[in-house]
Amino acid sequence: MATVVGTQSRAQGADHFFRILAIIMAFTVVAGFSVQYLAGRSSFGARTLVHIHGLAFMAWVGLFVAQAWLATHGPISLHRRLGWIGAGWIIVLLLLGSLITIDVVQRGMTPFFFQPQNFLIANPFSAIMFAALAWTAIRLRRQTEWHMRLHICAMTTIIGPAFGRLLPMPLLVPYAFEIAGIVSLIFPIAGMVHDLRKHGRVHPAWYWGIAATLSVIPVSHIIANSALGDAIYAAVTAGHAGAGVPGMEFGPPPQMPPS
Known part of the structure; x- marks a missing residue:
């Protein structure tokens, strides 16, 4: 009984800021992809891989919010069981994220405000x-302060596509990706401000998370602009429509249909 009471107490005492932040992040994802649909730039007529990819990542968003809720309201036992499901689900997201990127590049359908070769490297990274x-974050699950913050940072690394659908990306070329x-x-910056206001210091987890997120920009550019990047792009696009698309050039904007 003491163990049950203790875990419930920890759930109630957890920082509700992280639950609110998780909900805002989920709303950002939903808003980004809803805008695309309402603007007519996407539809439910997409190929099967797109639907599987979308469902898998939306399932992660749902799990992310549910875990943030359970961490603050309990039961902690369910939070822990779902955490192990999440650990395996990450592998699914890794595979699907890479497959959809390869598929888009092979079809020569990389959004025109991205360089296809950089897109091919940056997304999997x-x-x-x-x-x-x-x-x-899962490994440090017993160190709650690290656990919560690293999960927010992890979500930050894959929320870029949602912002890419909310921001005026065509107007941001050649720095749209960055x-x-x-x-x-x-989101992690909001966490840092929260830490300063509540604890008087910034937890180091935020620095690690931001460093990991930002590392994608220089690393992807270095690889994409190298002979290795050329070789990867050539191997992936060989025999596909994407082979005729210059890897390090921005494509032309799509032609508007005549009115």
């Missing part, structure tokens, strides 16, 4: 940083 942060990633940092 973002997924790797997400997995690294999320698995580290700006979407930097804007995503609003």
